[in-house]
Amino acid sequence: MIQQIYPSVAHHYTYELNKDMQIAAAHFIPHDDAGVCKRIHGHTYFINITLAGDQLDETGFLVNFKQLKKWIHDRFDHSLLNNDTELFKNQHADDFPTSEVMARKIYELVQAHLDTLPNKPKCIQVFLRETPTSYVIYRPKAGDR
Numbered sequence: 001m002i003q004q005i006y007p008s009v010a011h012h013y014t015y016e017l018n019k020d021m022q023i024a025a026a027h028f029i030p031h032d033d034a035g036v037c038k039r040i041h042g043h044t045y046f047i048n049i050t051l052a053g054d055q056l057d058e059t060g061f062l063v064n065f066k067q068l069k070k071w072i073h074d075r076f077d078h079s080l081l082n083n084d085t086e087l088f089k090n091q092h093a094d095d096f097p098t099s100e101v102m103a104r105k106i107y108e109l110v111q112a113h114l115d116t117l118p119n120k121p122k123c124i125q126v127f128l129r130e131t132p133t134s135y136v137i138y139r140p141k142a143g144d145r
Contacts, residue, residue: 006048009124009139013052017121019068021047027081027097030090040080045102046129047072049110053121062121063114071113072106103128103138111140 006018026042028034049072053062075084081097082088087105089095103126110123129135 006050006125006127007137009050009052011052011124013122013124014054015052015056015062015121016124017051017062017065019049019051019065021049021069021073023047023073023077025076025079025081027088029096029098030082031093031096043130045076046135047106048125048127049106049123050125050127051110051114051121052124053119055119057117057119062119063117067113068110071109075109099128099130099134099136100138103136107138107140 023045024042025045026040028040029037031038049068051063051068056062081102082090084097087095087109088097088101093101095101106128107123107126110126114121114123124139126138127135128138
């Protein structure tokens with residue numbers, strides 16, 4: 001895993017948790033204007049998820065790091081993203097497996113799990129690096145946090 005400094009999000013929560021992970025996955029962009037990205041190809045994605053909250057759970061964690069890995073790494077690692085038809089669809093650009101959409105979908109998956117926890121942590125940022133020179137940051141609007 002590369003050492004990375006991530007842009008930080010201003011917030012007023014007591015705790016901030018960051019989890020780095022790496023996944024190897026393939027995808028293609030189902031649009032005629034996607035150029036060579038229309039063909040199946042793969043990336044080693046580096047992902048950083050930033051969570052924040054004011055209350056720890058009964059084990060003293062904001063969220064157990066193992067849970068984050070289960071929710072994201074176990075779902076996407078060594079997969080063809082386009083085959084995850086629950087998240088990615090070929091009909092509309094908002095559902096193509098681009099880096100931008102993938103970062104948003106990771107946020108949505110993580111936040112859906114967080115919403116079930118009694119201490120109600122929030123996902124405040126997803127950083128997704130697709131290549132050594134290209135990355136995306138997804139942050140929900142302030143009212144959604």
